[in-house]
Amino acid sequence: MKILQLISSPRGAASTSIKLSEAIVEKLQEANPDSTVKVHDLTKNGFPHLEEVHINSFFTPAENRSPELVEAVKHSDEAIAELKDADVIVIGVPMYNFSLHSSLKAWIDHICRAGQTFSYSEKGAEGLVKGKKIYLAISSGGVYTEGFMKAYDFTEPYLRSVFGFLGMTDVTVYRAEGLNVPDLKELALDKAIESIEI
Numbered sequence: 001m002k003i004l005q006l007i008s009s010p011r012g013a014a015s016t017s018i019k020l021s022e023a024i025v026e027k028l029q030e031a032n033p034d035s036t037v038k039v040h041d042l043t044k045n046g047f048p049h050l051e052e053v054h055i056n057s058f059f060t061p062a063e064n065r066s067p068e069l070v071e072a073v074k075h076s077d078e079a080i081a082e083l084k085d086a087d088v089i090v091i092g093v094p095m096y097n098f099s100l101h102s103s104l105k106a107w108i109d110h111i112c113r114a115g116q117t118f119s120y121s122e123k124g125a126e127g128l129v130k131g132k133k134i135y136l137a138i139s140s141g142g143v144y145t146e147g148f149m150k151a152y153d154f155t156e157p158y159l160r161s162v163f164g165f166l167g168m169t170d171v172t173v174y175r176a177e178g179l180n181v182p183d184l185k186e187l188a189l190d191k192a193i194e195s196i197e198i
């Protein structure tokens with residue numbers, strides 16, 4: 001089993017989403033001793049924001065691409081190849097302003113490509129990335145699994161939607177939440193780790 005662990009917190013050793021991701025990876029390895037792990041830190045040498053040249057390249061058939069367009073599509077090709085190569089993808093998701101850190105959004109913008117990861121036909125859109133298992137390790141200062149703040153969570157609903165659109169519907173979510181709430185913060189990570197079931 002090939003595990004791909006994606007990091008999108010820039011906080012290194014202080015990051016809760018990285019710690020929770022590592023706990024998930026550890027349990028996956030315990031259950032699958034032959035598995036391999038590739039760690040990709042999206043906050044280092046991050047994927048560029050989509051510029052005109054990237055979009056032009058995405059929509060130009062490979063045989064018609066100029067050298068500039070060939071160069072522009074490389075990030076996307078590499079990201080899609082890495083994704084397709086993995087069986088299981090563990091993604092650390094720190095909540096930033098109710099949504100994702102921009103390094104993760106930039107990666108998503110490079111993996112969503114018509115003809116590569118999804119297609120359109122008379123029947124509508126079809127995801128082309130099948131047979132993957134996704135784990136999300138979401139960390140947040142507040143609590144979003146219950147109460148009125150649930151409506152402010154644009155991490156889990158967005159990621160379930162976009163991965164589902166690409167064909168990846170098997171998504172399990174673990175959350176360390178309340179990291180800025182006095183009564184919750186001490187145990188938030190431990191509780192999230194204890195809840196992991198592989």
Ligand SMILES: Cc1cc2nc3c(=O)[nH]c(=O)nc-3n(C[C@H](O)[C@H](O)[C@H](O)COP(=O)(O)O)c2cc1C
Pocket residue numbers: 009010011014015016017018093094095096097098099139140141142143179
């Ligand atoms: C710039 C920034 C924006 C944040 N926005 C939110 C937010 O909208 N809601 C929330 O509950 N926590 C927010 N937080 C708190 C983080 O989600 C929390 O510290 C989390 O643990 C970060 O993940 P990490 O520890 O993996 O870096 C924010 C933190 C930072 C630094």
